Amino acid sequence: MARVPCTHCHLEFDESVMITEEEQGKTLHFCCKGCQGVYHLLREEGLDTFYDKLGNQKLEPADKAREKKEDLERFDLEGFHKKYVRTTPEGFNEIHLIIEGIHCSACVWLNEKVLHQTPGVIEATINYSNNKAKVIWDPEQIRLSQIIETIRNIGYNAYPYDPSLQEERAVKVRNDYYSRILVGVFATMNIMWIAIAQYAGYFTGMEKGHKNILNIAEFILATPTLFYSGWIFFRG
Numbered sequence: 001m002a003r004v005p006c007t008h009c010h011l012e013f014d015e016s017v018m019i020t021e022e023e024q025g026k027t028l029h030f031c032c033k034g035c036q037g038v039y040h041l042l043r044e045e046g047l048d049t050f051y052d053k054l055g056n057q058k059l060e061p062a063d064k065a066r067e068k069k070e071d072l073e074r075f076d077l078e079g080f081h082k083k084y085v086r087t088t089p090e091g092f093n094e095i096h097l098i099i100e101g102i103h104c105s106a107c108v109w110l111n112e113k114v115l116h117q118t119p120g121v122i123e124a125t126i127n128y129s130n131n132k133a134k135v136i137w138d139p140e141q142i143r144l145s146q147i148i149e150t151i152r153n154i155g156y157n158a159y160p161y162d163p164s165l166q167e168e169r170a171v172k173v174r175n176d177y178y179s180r181i182l183v184g185v186f187a188t189m190n191i192m193w194i195a196i197a198q199y200a201g202y203f204t205g206m207e208k209g210h211k212n213i214l215n216i217a218e219f220i221l222a223t224p225t226l227f228y229s230g231w232i233f234f235r236g
Contacts, residue, residue: 008035009059009155032139038155047113053106059155060101075145084160086142088136092122095144096161097133099151111156115194118142118150132161177232184229194218 003012018029019036030036030051042048074080083096099111108126115124117134120142126133137147151158194214200210 004029006031006035008039010054010056011058034155038153041154042110043194045114045117047110050106050110050113053109054104055106057104057106059103059107065172072145072149076143080160081144084162092136093139093144094134095137097135097158099133099156099158099163102128102131102158104128107156110154111151114154115147116145121147122212151199180229180232184225187229191218191221191225193225194221 002015004018005012006018007030009031013031015029018031019033020030021028021036023088028038028039037166042050052060054188081093085093088094102108102111106130107227112124112126120138120140121135122138123136124133136148137144146160149152194217198211200206200212203216
């Protein structure tokens with residue numbers, strides 16, 4: 001069965017498991033109800049130019065960000081507001097959030113557009129370099145939980161910015177990158193030495209069996225380099 005990309009997130013799946021529908025003589029494929037819902041939401045809100053900005057980049061399936069609904073109430077608790085929300089001189093509420101799932105400038109554009117069109121949201125700006133968003137809203141018109149739900153409904157997730165937690169996450173990310181670099185450097189250097197041996201063997205008449213062993217060794221070393229060290233590039 002042929003693999004086709006999801007119309008929203010662009011991830012490829014077997015056509016047999018896709019949700020299909022017809023639109024103006026064109027067949028649309030969706031990997032989940034979440035992606036289908038987000039696609040139609042953007043169309044209804046006039047934000048479908050998001051896909052032009054997205055290009056061929058891939059997103060996470062929208063259902064992943066919409067799985068948890070029961071935790072929305074905590075965003076409206078008094079203790080939560082005391083810790084993360086401040087009141088502006090104008091009497092509005094302000095919070096800094098980290099938006100999960102942002103991969104490109106098109107994602108930033110979409111989140112800002114949707115939030116700007118949400119009644120009660122006064123200001124919404126997102127820093128693409130660290131996915132940090134500043135949101136100001138009128139508590140008389142909208143609750144913070146509704147803002148978070150709006151973000152989740154378009155396939156992203158949000159949680160409050162906490163400097164201590166962010167530093168902890170940053171350390172984990174750095175350690176992950178370091179391990180990927182070390183694996184890549186170790187494997188690549190050994191592949192280089194094997195390549196030198198093969199090059200020398202070309203002139204000295206290396207036996208075919210030895211060549212095959214070296215080829216297998218290169219394959220074994222190249223596999224983690226490609227799929228472990230290089231995963232962050234495939235992920236986008």
